Amino acid sequence: MIVWLALPFIQRAVLAGLILGALLAILGIFVVLRRMAFFSDGIAHASLAGVAVGVLADTNPLFTALGISTILAVIMAWLERKTKVASDAIVGLIFTGGMATGVILLALKSGYQPELVSFLFGNILSIQWSELWLMAVLAALIVAFLLLNYKRLALMVLNPEIAHLSGVPVTLYQTLLYVTVAASAVLGIKMLGVALLSALLIVPVSTAKLIAKSFRSLMLWSVIMSELTVIAGIALSIQLNLPTGAVIVICGLILFLVTLAGSKLFNR
């Protein structure tokens, strides 16, 4: 791994992995707390429409996917508030609608579509400096927002009525949470692909829950577990010449199982 680190594309991949690992681990706590794993999955799939727009417009699909998924997140928050349609049905509508639009748009362009494979399974080793910078800035903004507002967000997720009476602007925070999940999901697609993205949102938090004794320690352990998973996944995938996203997910699952076994033994 140390030798590999001399290569710029590995440096970029490791940096991107560490940034996304921290971001998805912290955000994952709210995703688990609010039981919105299906939302993050849905918005990630729907962002194919944005990827397709980027491909057709001959611009970086990451940028267009970010724009479109943010708009879709705001629409979903609005529909949830203003209509009687159930939340999971709204996610289903956006999920399938976005994917279908993406498939149709991509069909308009002839030839092999490498973006489609990358969208499905990720390709962190192909990340560019411009994408890494965008990731770093967005992740810093989102993590700052989450850390500065985690008490308000947690209260809103636990009980919106109490949050409302405690002065939390619930509608605004709800929409901001959706937008941050959408933007982070799209950033995560670059690393893990849409098929595996939920793993980094859910698995590190689930592992951290096994040992954390408070909300603060849950945040800390989630980040530690996530970073361990990403580093181990990238190193092993290079060593074994296997797809990086999939190896990261398997590393996360192994870490979960080891922690589970350890916590059972320790608590005997």
Place this chain on the structure above:
Amino acid sequence: MDAVSVKNLKIRYGSHVVLNGLNFEIEKGNIAAVIGPNGSGKTTLFKALLGLIPYEGEIKIFQKSIKNALKRIAYVPQHFDFDRTLPITVDEFLSFASNGKSINAKEICREVSVDILAEKLIGDLSGGQLQRVLIAQALIKDPDLLFLDEPSAGIDIEGSKAFYDLIKHINKEHDVTILLISHEMSMVSDLADQILCLNRDLVCNGPPREVLTKKVLDKLYGPEMNIREHKHL
């Protein structure tokens, strides 16, 4: 001075009228109880008074609009559903609710016997303990008006008696006006200064001895309804 003043309050979901032209006042310092069968609009009334749903008519809290009175209101919900496996300590939960601004949090926790639970996870608490924590989060705001939605649901009879004693204490010692929803008729008749009977319309409004008549209860719950005294040890 009225803590709550409601004029011609009407709430509908689509074409279905849930509350039909309610008019009532709750005097500052009183304990008022809202009773009525399931589906009579009690929780909807609370949501309107808390500014959570749209309504027709006029609601004033301490002679101000709800939005301008929010800082003086606290609320203890009936349901507090959350992922019980998530590690959130009682201390952390209370700091979420007060956002670290409360100056008397420790004192209030001692008063409602929550101080001994500070390091416990909220997912590990019993129904009665959780209810006390919810009361603490409400009192930390130092409110003038407290809403309690079926506060003793899920607590045994003895726990329920202790809980209502706590409500009396909050009302007298902290000078907090209290509006609560309850199904426990005998407790409510002992505790409340004012009863509001709700069944889409306001069926009764007044002191318990005057309004809790067989005629009113028949109208609310049907002729099979009886008030049964709780036996305390």
